[in-house]
Amino acid sequence: MITVDFALLPVGPGNRVLDLGCGNGRHAFEVYRRGADVVAFDQNENDLAAVETMLDAMRAEGEAPPETTPDTEAVKGDALEMPFDDASFDRVIASEIFEHLPHDTAGMSEMYRVLRPGGIAAVTVPSWLPERLCWALSEDYHTTEGGHVRIYTRAELEAKLKATGFEIGPHHHAHALHSPYWWIKCAVGPDNDDHPLSRAYHRMLVWDILNAPLPTRLAERALNPLIGKSVVVYVRKPLHSGDRA
Template identity: 80%
Template structure:
């Protein structure tokens, strides 16, 4: 399940990409398929082992262009073992809602991104997340769970204060919001509840078959109940640090389908 829109976040040969807090590796795998060099970074050794296994399988099956590199690195998002400006692109999907010192994590993201490089940051959307918190205490009090709910304005303000130029945004995965509401209502660990099982079956069918009815429905619902919000960012070049970026310059178009263009 890909959250980042790669038409807004172009990656390909010659790009070095960090998947920060990669989890199961969903975005790292897509980056690898597109021919960019990718580092999957996380603190969970089990997840990283699974991601490394998949990288090896993709190489064996020729799913990534020859010469493209993919590796896993274990570490702390607040103190990453990378040089300044090491990456052309950074993806941070659904991690900042877990981090107590989120602004420190944003500063680390900014540090390792090359001037002129672009980043994609995703967090749970305010409304679907608020419903989940209201329905279930377990949802947000379990170890390693979500510790805050962002509005998009708050997220963008923190990223802008870090130094990023704010570009386009969109919402994603509207069909997944009701599933989590059901889970929160019947018990987050109650996977055998008939309603939860039925809705999960619907989601699997949607992901496997991508039928028009669900794809169109989700596209229409995303602005209202999209489970995730995605913000695209750019780290200014040194000569541009005093220029205001509003997503409508020649380097980034805030209209739907626009791309943040960089100079790397």
């Protein structure tokens, strides 16, 4: 399930891409398929091991574009103090990470530091309305360790990114059909995976991801601006990166 629009974050051979807070690696895998070098970065060793295994399998299956040999690396670390040189990435994907960080602006500053001048980053966080409903339906949803510590409006997210020094670009919403699933989960208990309603909706989502039928694609496109689970903002580090906004 890809959240980032790669038409707005073009990646390909010759690009070095950081998947910041890579989780299960969905964006790292897509970056690899497009022929770019990718660094999967996360604090979770188990997730990183699984991502590294999958990238190795993709390499063995020849899933990168012909005549390309993208480099891949899985790195464990803290988003507030990344072990990378300044300006060492052409692109950064930060998908659903800043809502977890107690010091989100420090994380944004680190992202700014490791991105080269002129480079582009895609930042995704949960959208305000779907997230607000999740918080209202379940206290456990946002109070468990490692959970979400804040709810962003798009204006707040863009203001923080601009204050960091980024130039703000386009935005969009994604995954509207996933919002009702999380509302159901919160209503019946976030850890109650056996509830018939949540199980049925999850099966529908898996079917939709695998088959991508036109009616649900059109429905999601229409609903995304209203109840899209994620909002995605694209930003650029100025060429003269010493001049911060």
